Amino acid sequence: MDANLYSLFESRFPKDRGAPLLILEEGRRVSYAEAEATSARYAAFLTGLGLVPGDRVAVQTEKSAEALLLYLACLRAGFVYLPLNTAYQEGEVGYFLGNAQPRAVISQPRSLGSTQALCAQHDIRNLFVLDEDGGGSFTAAARSAPETFKTVERKPDDLAAILYTSGTTGRSKGAMISHRNLASNADVLHRYWGFGPTDVLVHMLPLFHVHGLFVACHCVLMNGTAMRFHSKFDAARALADFKESTVFMGVPTFYTRLLAEGGLDRDACSNMRLFISGSAPLLAETHAEFERRTGQRILERYGMTETGMLTSNPLEGERRAGTVGFPLPGTEVRVVDDTGHGCKPGDIGHIQVRGPNVLSGYWRLPEKNKEEFTADGYFKTGDVGTFSKDGYLSIVGRSKDLIITGGYNVYPKEVELALDELPGVQESAVVGVPHPDFGEAVTAVVVAKPGAKPVESELIGALKQRLANFKVPKRVHVVDELPRNTMGKVQKNVLRDRYSGE
Numbered sequence: 001m002d003a004n005l006y007s008l009f010e011s012r013f014p015k016d017r018g019a020p021l022l023i024l025e026e027g028r029r030v031s032y033a034e035a036e037a038t039s040a041r042y043a044a045f046l047t048g049l050g051l052v053p054g055d056r057v058a059v060q061t062e063k064s065a066e067a068l069l070l071y072l073a074c075l076r077a078g079f080v081y082l083p084l085n086t087a088y089q090e091g092e093v094g095y096f097l098g099n100a101q102p103r104a105v106i107s108q109p110r111s112l113g114s115t116q117a118l119c120a121q122h123d124i125r126n127l128f129v130l131d132e133d134g135g136g137s138f139t140a141a142a143r144s145a146p147e148t149f150k151t152v153e154r155k156p157d158d159l160a161a162i163l164y165t166s167g168t169t170g171r172s173k174g175a176m177i178s179h180r181n182l183a184s185n186a187d188v189l190h191r192y193w194g195f196g197p198t199d200v201l202v203h204m205l206p207l208f209h210v211h212g213l214f215v216a217c218h219c220v221l222m223n224g225t226a227m228r229f230h231s232k233f234d235a236a237r238a239l240a241d242f243k244e245s246t247v248f249m250g251v252p253t254f255y256t257r258l259l260a261e262g263g264l265d266r267d268a269c270s271n272m273r274l275f276i277s278g279s280a281p282l283l284a285e286t287h288a289e290f291e292r293r294t295g296q297r298i299l300e301r302y303g304m305t306e307t308g309m310l311t312s313n314p315l316e317g318e319r320r321a322g323t324v325g326f327p328l329p330g331t332e333v334r335v336v337d338d339t340g341h342g343c344k345p346g347d348i349g350h351i352q353v354r355g356p357n358v359l360s361g362y363w364r365l366p367e368k369n370k371e372e373f374t375a376d377g378y379f380k381t382g383d384v385g386t387f388s389k390d391g392y393l394s395i396v397g398r399s400k401d402l403i404i405t406g407g408y409n410v411y412p413k414e415v416e417l418a419l420d421e422l423p424g425v426q427e428s429a430v431v432g433v434p435h436p437d438f439g440e441a442v443t444a445v446v447v448a449k450p451g452a453k454p455v456e457s458e459l460i461g462a463l464k465q466r467l468a469n470f471k472v473p474k475r476v477h478v479v480d481e482l483p484r485n486t487m488g489k490v491q492k493n494v495l496r497d498r499y500s501g502e
């Protein structure tokens with residue numbers, strides 16, 4: 001049976017192919033008919049260049065309708081789609097091209113020069129630019145290709161994409177994602193979150209990451225409805241869109257920025273049925289403030305590049321702040337101790353997962369593949385967490401961020417939660433930095449609330465009342481903002497480097 005993800009989407013497209021898939025900022029609409037025709041042309045054009053199923057196509061372009069249609073084209077032609085963060089610089093792109101060895105590269109105008117040189121170096125002969133105005137671009141070159149294309153049959157384990165992880169904990173790894181991985185997750189998600197014929201999604205996430213591409217777009221493609229498609233997050237535009245949409249997906253920083261924008265209230269959100277957050281922890285304060293203003297509770301979920309979505313708070317029933325909800329149907333999630341034995345509810349351990357959505361391995365990293373899977377086929381997420389007695393999972397942090405100080409384990413999150421409750425503290429991040437006596441010293445970095453001036457000695461004094469001594473930071477640095485990557489994740493390695501040796 002054909003397991004091509006595109007064929008699954010196609011079976012869910014609306015009968016009226018004139019219905020919109022994308023509603024763009026400038027008011028232009030891209031119908032399902034146009035999506036079919038354009039993705040056919042792109043697939044035919046790339047195939048005409050001599051690319052064959054299984055070849056990688058690297059795409060580093062600004063977000064646009066064409067970029068999404070290019071993804072659909074790659075699925076149709078059986079190419080392995082390889083999106084790259086638009087913020088990557090020459091050296092980073094060089095690493096990915098060398099690692100993945102794509103047959104074609106579609107780039108953005110502003111990095112064309114450096115990409116040209118990299119393609120020459122890696123003997124990649126097909127380089128195009130995806131831009132709006134044509135001129136020597138992919139769009140122009142593909143213009144005369146036929147508008148019909150027979151979608152290539154795929155087997156479930158054939159690769160659909162190589163998706164590089166966010167690089168929060170070190171060098172990004174290429175997760176090998178199959179058609180089965182994506183299809184199973186897309187099917188579960190759009191049903192779990194109750195997608196139906198009247199749903200319109202506000203899409204402001206990037207397309208190079210699991211969240212924007214596989215979670216957001218796939219829910220819509222499985223549902224055969226429309227999304228309001230923006231090049232990037234914009235709080236004012238989001239608020240305007242909420243009047244005519246039903247679902248929003250964001251990272252926590254989107255929510256804090258929405259709260260900072262005037263006009264977020266019940267009335268502005270009265271048409272919306274669902275706000276979803278993920279990719280990084282949502283602060284309890286954001287959760288509470290959003291509910292106070294809008295009357296709606298954000299649904300938090302948890303997932304990763306390698307696995308797609310793993311857990312979600314329920315659509316109906318309690319959405320518990322500080323948790324990421326229950327394992328999604330078909331996904332097994334367990335919490336184990338250092339020796340691999342299952343933990344009791346309430347005990348903290350390593351999160352491991354198994355299911356049809358979990359990657360087969362990392363691209364060209366055989367040693368990693370041995371390390372990251374258990375003998376019984378569970379993938380080690382690298383996250384630590386705990387299940388409550390009634391089955392809600394909480395993420396405590398990443399095992400790499402665990403601090404061992406004087407022989408004691410300190411989970412940064414526990415210290416961060418205590419810090420966040422102190423007056424004058426907006427948010428915090430806690431890391432371990434090398435220390436001659438303790439091995440690592442607990443070090444906190446704090447952002448002050450507007451107008452507040454927290455004092456290091458006072459914060460440390462207050463924490464001593466709340467935490468065991470070994471958990472209390474040796475130093476607290478007050479900064480203007482925490483370093484974050486494009487997905488809004490705090491870059492703890494940057495903080496560790498910055499404060500090491502102090």
Ligand code: ATP
Binds near residue numbers: 168169172281
């Ligand atoms: P790298 O693996 O390269 O270090 P990364 O893990 O940040 O980068 P992603 O796959 O984008 O790359 O992110 C997945 C991670 O994001 C998860 O393993 C988890 O640590 C974190 N995460 C995702 N959703 C949540 C959430 N709701 N709450 C807390 N953490 C989350």
Ligand code: MG
Binds near residue numbers: 166304
């Ligand atoms: Mg990761």
